[in-house]
Amino acid sequence: MLHLQATYNSIRTIVLTLVCCIFFSSVFAQSKEAARYEIDAKRIGVSPVDKDALPRSREFLRLDSTYYVGWMYEGIYKYDRSADYLGYRLAAVPLQKAFDLLEKDYGNNLKNIYSSFTYYGQHMNRMSDLYQIVYALQNCYNSIEMPDSTMALLDRLESYHFQKDYFGIYNERAWIYHRNRFFTSDKYKFLKNSVKENEDMAFRCCHYQLKLIQHNKEVNDYWYGPNQSKDDILSVEHNLALMHCYNKNYDSAKYYYRHLIEGNRVSWGNYANMNHEMGNIDSAIIYYSMPQNSREHALSEPDYYLPSIYIYGGRTKEAISMVQERIAANGSTPGFGWYNIALGRSYLYDAQLDSAAFYLDKAQNFKELHLHTTLTQSQYEFSINILRVQLLDKNIDQIKFQNKGWWYSFGDLYDIISLKIQKMQMEYVVVNELANNPERQRIIYDLFCGESTVTFDEVIFVLKDFSSPYFLSRCNYSIKNDKREPIKKYFKLFSSKLKLENGDDEDAAIETATLIKEINSPEYTVLDTANEKLFLARLYEVMAHTTDDDDTREECIHWENKFLEEFPQLVPYSGLRTRMKMTVAGNNDEITNEVIDNLKDCNIEWVETGNVPEANISITKARENYRVLFNVISASGKTIVQQGEMIFKKPEGAGEELALRLFSKGGNLKFEPVVEDPAKLP
Numbered sequence: 001m002l003h004l005q006a007t008y009n010s011i012r013t014i015v016l017t018l019v020c021c022i023f024f025s026s027v028f029a030q031s032k033e034a035a036r037y038e039i040d041a042k043r044i045g046v047s048p049v050d051k052d053a054l055p056r057s058r059e060f061l062r063l064d065s066t067y068y069v070g071w072m073y074e075g076i077y078k079y080d081r082s083a084d085y086l087g088y089r090l091a092a093v094p095l096q097k098a099f100d101l102l103e104k105d106y107g108n109n110l111k112n113i114y115s116s117f118t119y120y121g122q123h124m125n126r127m128s129d130l131y132q133i134v135y136a137l138q139n140c141y142n143s144i145e146m147p148d149s150t151m152a153l154l155d156r157l158e159s160y161h162f163q164k165d166y167f168g169i170y171n172e173r174a175w176i177y178h179r180n181r182f183f184t185s186d187k188y189k190f191l192k193n194s195v196k197e198n199e200d201m202a203f204r205c206c207h208y209q210l211k212l213i214q215h216n217k218e219v220n221d222y223w224y225g226p227n228q229s230k231d232d233i234l235s236v237e238h239n240l241a242l243m244h245c246y247n248k249n250y251d252s253a254k255y256y257y258r259h260l261i262e263g264n265r266v267s268w269g270n271y272a273n274m275n276h277e278m279g280n281i282d283s284a285i286i287y288y289s290m291p292q293n294s295r296e297h298a299l300s301e302p303d304y305y306l307p308s309i310y311i312y313g314g315r316t317k318e319a320i321s322m323v324q325e326r327i328a329a330n331g332s333t334p335g336f337g338w339y340n341i342a343l344g345r346s347y348l349y350d351a352q353l354d355s356a357a358f359y360l361d362k363a364q365n366f367k368e369l370h371l372h373t374t375l376t377q378s379q380y381e382f383s384i385n386i387l388r389v390q391l392l393d394k395n396i397d398q399i400k401f402q403n404k405g406w407w408y409s410f411g412d413l414y415d416i417i418s419l420k421i422q423k424m425q426m427e428y429v430v431v432n433e434l435a436n437n438p439e440r441q442r443i444i445y446d447l448f449c450g451e452s453t454v455t456f457d458e459v460i461f462v463l464k465d466f467s468s469p470y471f472l473s474r475c476n477y478s479i480k481n482d483k484r485e486p487i488k489k490y491f492k493l494f495s496s497k498l499k500l501e502n503g504d505d506e507d508a509a510i511e512t513a514t515l516i517k518e519i520n521s522p523e524y525t526v527l528d529t530a531n532e533k534l535f536l537a538r539l540y541e542v543m544a545h546t547t548d549d550d551d552t553r554e555e556c557i558h559w560e561n562k563f564l565e566e567f568p569q570l571v572p573y574s575g576l577r578t579r580m581k582m583t584v585a586g587n588n589d590e591i592t593n594e595v596i597d598n599l600k601d602c603n604i605e606w607v608e609t610g611n612v613p614e615a616n617i618s619i620t621k622a623r624e625n626y627r628v629l630f631n632v633i634s635a636s637g638k639t640i641v642q643q644g645e646m647i648f649k650k651p652e653g654a655g656e657e658l659a660l661r662l663f664s665k666g667g668n669l670k671f672e673p674v675v676e677d678p679a680k681l682p
Contacts, residue, residue, distance in 0.1 A: 035064040043069060048076035048132065057094075068105070071098035072133055079136040083297040083333040085144055085369060092140040098133050102126065103156070114163040114223075131166055138172065143371050147176045148188045164220045164228070165212060171236050174205035178243055179374055182438050195438055202243055209236050234265040242374075245274045245450055246442070250483060268292060269302045273450035276305065279486025281531040285309055298371040299335035300326075307342045308455050314533040314567050316350035317666055337368035338375070338453075341383050345455075348391055349534075351569040351665035353398060354674065356391055360384055375453060379443075382433045383453045389430055390461055392423040397573040402656040404577075404603040430462060445474055446482075447490050457534055460494050464501045472498050486526040489519060493535065496542050509546035512539060537567035541574050548576065557612060561635040564613060568632075568640050568664040572603075579605045579612040580662075586619040591626065591651045595619070598655025604662075611635045615662050625649055625670075632662050640664060646671050 039060045046056050054077045060070030075095030082088045103110075109123045110130065134157065141149040154169050177191070181198040185191050192198050213232050220228050241256035253274055260266035272287035288302040288309070303326045307319035323343040330336060344359035364384055370376055396419045399412050406412040434440050443449045445463075447456040463471050475495040479488055492515045499508040516539060519527045529536070544559035560578050564571055571578055584596055596617075600606060618629045625647050632640040641664050648654040653673035661667065 032064055032066070036067050036069075039063055039067060039069050043073070048073045049080045053077040066101065068098040068101035068129070068133075071095070071101065072129060076132060076136050079140055082140075082143075085367065088140045088143040088369075092137060092144070092146075095133055095137040095140060099130075099137060099153070102130060102133065107160075111160055117223075127166075134167055139371075142176075142179075143369055147180050148190060150176060151188075151190045163216055164224065165209075165216075165232070168209060168232065168235050170205040170209035170212065171239060174202040174209070174236075174239050174243075177202035177205065178239070178246070182376075182378075195442075199243065199247060202239070206236050206240050206243070230263065231265070234260060234263045238265065238267065238270075241274075242270060245277065248446075248483065250274075250278065269300070269305075270450075272302060273305070276309065277448050277450040278484050279448065279526065281309060281312060281528050285531070295372055297333045297335075299338050299373050299375070301373060301375070303335070304338045304342050304453075307346050309531065311346065311349045311455070312534045313531040314537075316346055316569065319346035320350060320666070332366070334369040334371050337363045337366040337380065340366065341380070341387070341453075344384075345387055347666075348387060348394070349569060351394075351572065351660055351663065352667055353391060353394055356387070360387055360391065374451060378433070378437065379453045382430070382437070385426060385430050385433065386454050386458050386462055389423060389426045390458060392419050392426060393461075394573045395419050396423070397575065398660075400575075401572040401603045402659065404601060427462070427465065431466065445471075446478075447494070448484070448487055456490050457538065460497055460538075463494075464498055468498045468502050489515060489527070490535065493539055493542070497538070500542055500545055505546045508542060512542045512546065515539065516543065533566045537563055537570055540566060541570070541576070544574075544576055557610070557635070561613060564640060564663070565634045565636070565638050571663050572660055572665075577603050577605045579607050579610065581608065581610075581612055581614040582606055582617065583614070584617045584619070586617075587621045587626065589621070592619050592621075594651040595626075595648075595655040595658065598651070599659050600655075602656060602659040604659065613640065617658075626654075628654075628658060630658070630662065632664075645669060 042056065042059070046052055053073050057070045057073035057077065060067065060073060064070070071094040075091050075093075075098055078087065078091035079095065082091050106123070106126045109126055113120055113123050113127060134153065138150045138153055141147070141153070151173065154167070154172055157167050158169050177198045180188060180191060181195045181202070183191055183198075184193045192201060210233065213229050213236075217229050237256045237259050241253050241260060244250075244253040244256065257266060257271055257274065261271075268287045268290035269292050272284045272290075275281075275287060276284040285306070288306040292300055292302055303323070307323050310316070310319035310322070320343065323339055323346060327336065327339050327343065330339065340359045340363035344356045344363060347353075347356035347359060363380075368377070368380055370380070396416055399416055399419075400406050403409060403412055406416070434444065437444070439451075443452045444454070444459055446452075447459060452459075472495060475491045475498070478491040479495070482488055482491065492511065496508045496511040496515065499505075499511065518524055540559050540563040544556055544563055547556040547559060549556070557579055560571075560576055563574070563576075564578065582599075586592075596619075613632060613634050616631045616633075620627050620629075626649070628644075628646045628648070630644040630646075631642055632644070634640055641662065644661055646654075646658060646661060646667075647669055648657075648671045650673065654671055657665075657667070657671050
């Protein structure tokens with residue numbers, strides 16, 4: 001009897017506990033439902049990107065932290081305002097939480113969303129929220145170099161088997177494979193083990209995405225209308241155009257770009273990249289200058305590449321002005337480092353070496369994020385380092401130019417030796433970067449590659465010092481087999497430059513003369529004289545070096561003059577001693593005479609007669625300042641410098657600076673000599 005009573009009491013306790021649990025669960029469920037109803041009501045009219053979204057997200061989380069909406073609002077708000085690594089990292093946490101909670105509570109609703117029109121209408125707001133969360137979350141992961149997390153996110157989305165794939169799952173996978181093609185499975189498990197294999201996977205993903213679109217087209221046409229698949233297809237073709245261009249399938253790339261242009265979905269920057277790679281410089285300028293659809297707080301590739309094309313055309317001062325404006329508008333957000341590289345390059349080719357060093361240092365010290373671009377950190381560092389090598393070389397040449405008796409100066413000798421040591425160290429860094437770059441044959445050795453971040457001139461400058469037989473063979477192969485007719489002349493220039501560096505002056509002269517004859521023939525139609533001045537200057541520079549001999553003096557003067565006319569800022573760094581006439585007028589005192597004497601000590605051969613360039617200089621004094629006005633005319637009457645002006649107070653360095661400005665170097669109107677740091681003096 002006692003045993004039965006105990007059993008009865010135990011059963012009663014269990015029943016009462018269950019009743020209480022059911023009761024409180026019901027009350028809690030009703031409370032949660034009420035809280036979520038309140039959240040849904042309060043979110044109406046407030047977008048996750050509005051300024052009030054963050055306080056609203058906190059209110060939503062206070063009402064119900066298990067509801068995804070509060071986390072979604074917090075994550076999207078932070079994502080929209082992110083401009084650095086920490087910002088994207090912090091935004092990813094609530095976004096991932098929102099995705100997990102949405103999937104937990106409404107996963108079944110999403111899986112069945114296409115069961116009927118009525119059901120779709122009831123739950124389409126969840127689908128819209130899912131899209132916003134996924135878009136922001138995958139961009140966060142991609143922005144902080146977490147493609148494996150993006151892949152995991154896409155895998156979870158694929159399990160829903162949505163009838164209409166708003167997320168472009170396989171298209172996004174294609175982008176990730178292409179974006180990370182130079183890594184292997186050691187870095188990210190989903191990758192293959194070579195660039196080619198990763199590119200093959202990217203193509204497969206694109207074609208599978210197109211297959212899925214076609215497979216579901218009939219039913220989706222019924223749901224959304226007959227044109228519903230157009231944008232989905234164009235999104236895939238955007239990636240296909242990029243990848244075909246990278247893989248040098250230019251006809252296929254053009255085919256897809258035509259579709260994108262017709263569908264008003266083309267990225268003009270990407271299309272300009274292809275034209276740049278093909279050697280259509282004038283077209284590239286047009287398309288880089290078109291209005292671009294770029295996300296705020298991210299690199300605008302045209303603003304990086306267009307200054308380089310201005311440099312091709314000798315428009316260095318335009319390049320400087322353009323990048324300065326972009327930096328002022330952009331601020332210290334992603335892209336800032338790339339723009340500083342572009343500005344450093346522009347100053348370098350304008351012979352403003354101190355400014356070039358300053359902006360390359362700024363780029364080096366900036367933590368860049370490579371958002372919405374295939375450009376990478378390794379390319380970023382390589383671009384800085386290859387420009388530093390050229391900068392160090394020009395610093396050496398500038399010392400020699402500004403003092404033709406440099407070998408008698410202990411200070412100059414010390415500086416040159418120090419710079420040469422720095423250059424050797426930097427070249428070692430560049431060589432190692434090349435050796436460890438699995439894409440070097442494509443984005444470095446294939447001049448003008450659309451994925452490259454350095455110019456043909458920088459590549460030729462560095463590679464001429466390494467393994468000349470190998471690069472000569474590559475040049476010969478490219479001259480015969482490259483599909484880009486306008487680019488072949490650059491490989492010919494590269495070849496002649498290598499032969500000159502090897503001491504094969506005769507072969508270099510023959511090859512260069514042949515190329516000059518070729519580009520000047522009426523049948524030759526792939527030279528853009530307005531935008532390929534850098535090419536012509538380098539060509540004439542080689543020819544001047546090969547004729548720099550007593551027996552060919554007049555011919556050398558001719559090529560020096562051609563070199564000067566195309567790109568005067570390069571002449572002081574060429575090692576050539578340019579012949580020039582000079583007339584000086586105006587003030588005649590001790591300081592003026594010292595400046596002119598220092599000018600005459602520079603590596604310029606001043607002559608009284610002959611068909612050579614002429615510099616006309618006028619120096620006047622106003623109070624403590626001296627004002628220099630100067631003009632330079634080439635031997636054939638072309639204006640090199642028109643109404644040049646410089647103001648100085650003391651003679652130190654003024655003559656040497658004036659010598660550079662006679663070759664169109666830019667700089668401040670008022671010249672201030674550089675004060676040496678005593679700690680760096682020998």
